[in-house]
Amino acid sequence: MRRIPYGFLLVAVILLGFFLRVYRADAVPPSLSWDETSIGYNAYSILKTGRDEHQRFLPLDTFVAFGDYKPPLAIYVTVPFVALFGLTEQAVRLPSVIAGTLTMLMTYFLVFELFSYETRSPKHEALAILSAFLLAISPWHIQLSRAGFEANIATFLVTTGAWLILRSRTHPRLIPFALLPFVFAVYTFNSSRYFVPLLTIALYVYARKYFRRNIKKVLIGMVIAGIALLPILGHLLSPEARLRFQEVNIFTDPSIVDTANARILAEGNAWWARILHNRRIGYVRSYLIHYFDNLQPWFLFIRGDGNPKFSLQDVGELYLADLPFIILGVLTMFRNERKNAWLLSFWLLTSIVPAAMARETPHALRIENSIPTWQIFAAYGLVTFVHHIKTKRTTLFASLVAVAYLGNCAFFLHNYFNHYPREYSGEWQYGYREAIRFVSGIKNNYDRVVLTESIGRPYIYVLFYERYDLVRFWQTKDASFDDAGFYNVYGFDTYRFVRENIPEEAGRTLYVLSPRAVPTNARILHTVYLLNGKPALVIFDKP
Numbered sequence: 001m002r003r004i005p006y007g008f009l010l011v012a013v014i015l016l017g018f019f020l021r022v023y024r025a026d027a028v029p030p031s032l033s034w035d036e037t038s039i040g041y042n043a044y045s046i047l048k049t050g051r052d053e054h055q056r057f058l059p060l061d062t063f064v065a066f067g068d069y070k071p072p073l074a075i076y077v078t079v080p081f082v083a084l085f086g087l088t089e090q091a092v093r094l095p096s097v098i099a100g101t102l103t104m105l106m107t108y109f110l111v112f113e114l115f116s117y118e119t120r121s122p123k124h125e126a127l128a129i130l131s132a133f134l135l136a137i138s139p140w141h142i143q144l145s146r147a148g149f150e151a152n153i154a155t156f157l158v159t160t161g162a163w164l165i166l167r168s169r170t171h172p173r174l175i176p177f178a179l180l181p182f183v184f185a186v187y188t189f190n191s192s193r194y195f196v197p198l199l200t201i202a203l204y205v206y207a208r209k210y211f212r213r214n215i216k217k218v219l220i221g222m223v224i225a226g227i228a229l230l231p232i233l234g235h236l237l238s239p240e241a242r243l244r245f246q247e248v249n250i251f252t253d254p255s256i257v258d259t260a261n262a263r264i265l266a267e268g269n270a271w272w273a274r275i276l277h278n279r280r281i282g283y284v285r286s287y288l289i290h291y292f293d294n295l296q297p298w299f300l301f302i303r304g305d306g307n308p309k310f311s312l313q314d315v316g317e318l319y320l321a322d323l324p325f326i327i328l329g330v331l332t333m334f335r336n337e338r339k340n341a342w343l344l345s346f347w348l349l350t351s352i353v354p355a356a357m358a359r360e361t362p363h364a365l366r367i368e369n370s371i372p373t374w375q376i377f378a379a380y381g382l383v384t385f386v387h388h389i390k391t392k393r394t395t396l397f398a399s400l401v402a403v404a405y406l407g408n409c410a411f412f413l414h415n416y417f418n419h420y421p422r423e424y425s426g427e428w429q430y431g432y433r434e435a436i437r438f439v440s441g442i443k444n445n446y447d448r449v450v451l452t453e454s455i456g457r458p459y460i461y462v463l464f465y466e467r468y469d470l471v472r473f474w475q476t477k478d479a480s481f482d483d484a485g486f487y488n489v490y491g492f493d494t495y496r497f498v499r500e501n502i503p504e505e506a507g508r509t510l511y512v513l514s515p516r517a518v519p520t521n522a523r524i525l526h527t528v529y530l531l532n533g534k535p536a537l538v539i540f541d542k543p
Contacts (some may be wrong), residue, residue: 006125006129009129010105010108010129010132013104013108013129013132013133013136014101014104014105014132014136016133016136016137017100017101017104017132017135017136017137018097018101020136020137020142020413021097021100021101021142021145021146022094022097024417025089025090025093025094025097025146026088026089026090026093027089027421028146028416028417028420028421029146029147029309029420029421029428030421030424030425030428030430030531031425031428031429031430031431031432031433032089032092032148032428032429032433032461032464033147033148033309033428033429034066034429034456034457034460034461035070035148036092036093036147036148037092037460037461037464038065038066038070038460039070039074039075039078039092039148039150040078040082040087040091040092040148040464041053041087041460041463041464042063042065042070042075043075043076043078043079043081043082043091043092044082044087044464044467045470046058046075046076046079047079047082047083048470049470049471051470052064052065052075053065053463053470053473054487055474059072060072060231060232061231061232061234061235062232062235062240062241063075064487065487066457066460066486066487067481067482067484067485067486067487068486069235069240069241070150071150071186071187071188071189071190071232072187072232073150073153073184073187073188074095074148074150074153074188074189077095077153078091078092078095078148081094081095087464087467092148093146093147093148095148095153096144096145096146096147096148096149096152096153097145097146099145099152099153099155099156100141100142100144100145100146100152100156101145102156102160103135103141103152103155103156103159103371103372104132104135104136105132106156106159106160106163107128107131107132107135107159107372107375107376108128108129108131108132109128109163109167110159110162110163110166110372110376111124111127111128111131111132111376111379112124112128113163113166113167113169114166114340114343114344114376115127115128115337115340123383123387126383127379127380127383130379130382130383131372131375131376131379132375133379134322134375134378134379135371135372135375137405137409138318138319138371138374138375139304139311139312139315139316139317139318139319139412139416140304140317140318140364140368140371141368141371142412142416143310143311143312143416144310144364144365144368147309149365149368150188150189151189151191151365151366151368151369152368153188153189154185154188154189154191154192154368154369155368155369155371157181157182157184157185157188157192158181158182158185158192158195158196158199158369159371159372160181161178161179161180161181161182161185161196161199161200162199162203162347164177164178164180164181165178165179165200165203165204165207166203166206166207168210169207169210169211172213172214172217173217175211175214175217175218175220175221176217176220176221176224177221177224178221179200179221179222179224179225180224180225180228182196182199182200182225183225183228183229186229186232187232190354191351191354191355191366191367191369192369193236193354194353194354195350195351195353195354195369198346198350198353199346199347199350199351202343202346202347202350203343204218206339206343240485249357249358249359250283250286250287250290250357250358250359251283251357253286253359256279256282256283256286257279257282259277259282260277260278260279260281260282261279263276263277264277287356287357288356290355290356290357290358290359290361291352291353291356291361293356293361293362294352294355294356294361294362294363294367295352296362297323298316299316299317299362300316300317300318301316301317301318301319301320301322301323302316302320303315303316304316304317304364305317305362305363305364305365306362307363307364307427308420308423308424308427309427309428310363310364310365311364312412312415312416312420313424314415315408315411315412315415317364318374318378319405319408319409319412320408321401321404321405321407321408322374322378324381325377325378325379325381325382325385326374326377326378326381327381328381328384328385329376329377329378329379329380329381329382329384330345330377330381332380332381332384333377333380337380344373344376344377345373347370347373348370348373348374351367351369351370351373352367352370354366355367382401385397385401386398421531422531422532423532425530425531425532426455426530426532426534426536429455429456429461430530430531430536431455431528431530431536431537432455432456432458432461432465432537433461433465434528434537435451435512435526435528435537435539436461436462436465436466437465438525438526438528438539439451439510439512439539440465440466442510442525443494443510445508445510446494446507446508446509446510446541447494447507447508447509448494448495448496448507448509448510449494449495449496449509449510449511449512450495450496450497450498450502450509450510450511450512450513451495451496451497451498451512452497452498452499452500452512452513452514452517452537453497453498453499454499454500454513454514454517455514455536455537457489458497458512459489459491459492459495459497462495472492472493473492473493476492476493477489477491477492478490478491478492479492500513500514500516500517501517502517502519508541509541509542510525510539510540510541511538511539511540511541511542512537512538512539513537513538513540514536514537514538515527515535515536515537515538518538518540519542521542521543522538522540522541522542523540523541523542523543524538524539524540525539525540525541526538526539527539
């Protein structure tokens with residue numbers, strides 16, 4: 001019997017995964033989100049001037065952007081793509097597409113380091129290929145790889161870092177540089193800043209006997225990592241870094257304190273009431289609720305994230321077909337490969353730790369660091385299942401499993417490419433691109449253009465789609481930070497940005513507003529429709 005050509009299978013899996021991520025990536029999702037647009041324009045700004053939209057020269061700690069202080073690496077990674085393809089949807093999304101594709105390859109290598117770092121066997125080859133394949137067709141990973149999400153790049157870096165640390169057991173010369181992918185992940189996505197230190201400790205404990213032999217190289221690696229973190233360290237300790245955390249975390253939720261105080265008062269301020277209803281217990285309870293939200297079966301296997309940017313709403317983050325094999329994989333791995341089972345379980349469970357601090361749970365983007373542990377567990381369960389089937393029934397059961405996965409995957413892909421853009425274009429700030437392109441052809445006939453903020457942050461879309469001159473933007477912008485620390489642009493050049501009101505302007509004014517804000521005396525020039533046929537924006541002037 002001829003040996004299975006695993007190299008050929010690996011190439012086929014990587015190509016399949018790449019195709020599922022790059023095919024029509026400029027059109028599905030149907031529009032750039034404001035975060036993608038900000039990443040793209042700041043990359044364009046760096047390319048043209050070496051400065052970001054706030055005139056900071058080559059910032060290494062953070063990009064202020066909307067006042068959300070974006071980690072810098074995703075923007076710098078986007079720069080060469082903007083140089084090659086221009087300021088386009090493809091240029092903004094290709095870094096995520098490529099990172100998602102490379103994560104499959106790193107998953108393949110990671111499995112070998114976990115299960116057979118000294119010798120390879122056909123079983124381990126099958127496990128590695130299958131893990132990469134399940135990631136290639138994962139609805140969770142496909143959807144997050146097709147948009148310009150920093151989290152997806154961070155997931156690649158985390159997977160690479162885990163592989164590099166484990167690889168350095170047999171290649172000690174790699175030890176001094178093994179932490180660098182983790183450092184880069186810190187520069188890429190906020191959740192990684194909390195998760196990476198936990199995973200680093202786990203990996204060094206996992207392989208401690210090897211690293212004890214090379215303690216000098218380990219210390220050198222820590223020094224190198226520390227030096228690499230210096231540019232961002234000041235920001236991590238700054239009030240600005242806490243701004244986003246304070247906005248979304250459960251510990252600033254006043255309702256927990258209000259509830260605790262009300263219950264203590266209702267019980268006459270008794271000592272037991274001050275213990276039972278202590279706000280700290282309330283915060284712990286709230287944290288645990290948010291933590292386990294991310295492990296809910298309906299989220300993982302049925303409906304997915306409630307935010308349509310991260311889910312179709314009718315397919316889980318994982319396939320329903322994955323469920324029995326993940327359970328089987330966890331159980332059998334704890335029996336046969338306990339050390340690996342503990343490491344992967346720790347990886348999965350601690351990846352949720354930072355996400356559980358946020359009020360919005362479950363959240364597929366913030367726990368993307370748990371990939372690829374789900375796929376490795378499922379692959380292990382599949383390999384175990386096939387191994388224990390009687391020879392006569394192997395083909396039958398393998399065919400049933402293949403049909404189940406094929407059905408799940410076909411349902412997801414059909415809905416994603418055919419129905420998702422039409423049903424959820426409004427979730428992607430659809431309409432700004434179309435409106436700005438129309439306005440660009442006629443704006444010279446007007447003294448000013450008034451553009452609504454009702455569906456997002458329009459100023460960044462004007463900068464992006466008009467490839468706006470950076471110096472002119474800096475010289476003419478009317479902008480400020482609000483009390484919450486967020487950056488608001490009220491206008492620049494001939495553009496003004498408003499909520500829903502129609503300001504009284506002298507001279508000829510072109511308006512781009514939502515349909516409900518259009519006055520009865522408007523002369524409608526163009527209407528931009530969502531892909532489901534509903535009007536999104538109306539372009540008009542007044543006679």
